[in-house]
Amino acid sequence: MGRYTGLFAFGLFLAAAAVYGLLPADAPMDRPSPTDTSQATPGPMARAPSPTAKPADPPRGKGFDFYVLALSWSPTFCESEAAARNQDQCGDGKSFGWIVHGLWPQNEKGWPENCATPEGGRVPHAIGRDLLDIMPSMGLIGHQWRKHGSCSGLGKRDYFNLVRQASDKIQIPPEYLEPDTLLRVSPAAIEQSFIRANPGLARSGIAVTCEREKIDEIRICLDTGLGFRACPEVDSRSCRRTEIAIPPAR
Template sequence: MRKLALALALICATAAPARAEGDRAGDFDYYVMALSWSSNWCALQGDARRDPQCDRGRGVPFVLHGLWPQYERGWPSDCRTTAADPSRSDTAAVADLFGGAGAAFYQWKKHGRCSGLSARAYYALARQAFESITISPIFPRITQDLKVPASVIEGAFLEANPGLRADQITVTCRAGMIQEVRLCLTPDLTPRRCGADVIRDCTLQDAELNAVR
């Protein structure tokens, strides 16, 4: 019996080898651009880290959490790439976009390497993606903590971006708070329908939205 179990284990190992080296860079279907509501991220994580993003007076409503290569279902990770990591000056140049240079470098390591681009080109594309979306002027004017339906946040983006459809955007929540607005984009940054595993709208009617700091 022990010999049989060992033989079966060897057969299975041969039939389904582990992918130890990760996914191939540049092999993906579309991007998910995640915009994080900065004040809520600070309340959940940033304040405990004493992250500079959370300093009062910055006046930042959304920061770019990431521009993530995505499959129609699932996403690549630990991608193999010959692209060099970004320099300190490269990450410093996008600190305003990601909320900090450390966050920018982390996003390159986790997601940017899967884009098939150089670090500088990935950061440039991330800024282009962020600037392609209009953020309603109502968001920077939120000066007190609110409780709102998550659908109101999505509606504000749809109103500010007339070409955007409801199946191209989703709002996520965490711990009763608005967490992120996620938009699905083709590799050339045209809005497209989100994959089935991305469209998971928050349905809270009283999600917390903390005041802009």
């Protein structure tokens, strides 16, 4: 009887094994495949910008007609007597080229300045420090806010964000970016180079100013949305010399 019991048990084992073999295997853990991104959480660099995304609109000022962006050639200033009072811009080891002198609210005739504002006159370092690469001293930043930014209808942070956007908009022609030798050229030729480098900019919207026989500033007129626009009064103040000097970058 024991022999039959053993055979019966062995038969049951074989039957169970056959049934188990017909069962489906365990499903794998649910995880995204290498080409499945539906469940992935991309990092900051993994997300491509939307083809329809637009840059943020600049904050809109009010109470004036347009802006003048004044770009100053630092080597000219640093050869002047005033340089000794601005070591942040002209001290040892400093080597600035084009800097933002200011973004000035302007009217078709004349301009507002030193306006009353609930923002007060002092620019916190927390705001100014982000501009020191284009406006190299807190003294300049504070002065520009009090005289010009206060008339923009904007708060300090929005105004200086706009200064940055305006500066970033302008392309400096390569020949005037960092000249390492003294250049002598006509104001009209400088204007034409800036016009070629900045599509949409016209001769009636730019002025080259001079400090005696040297270049002083490039002044470019922008509407309140930072588009190029004409400005006859500003253009009329362009340097009238036939040739001016551009000192080399330090």
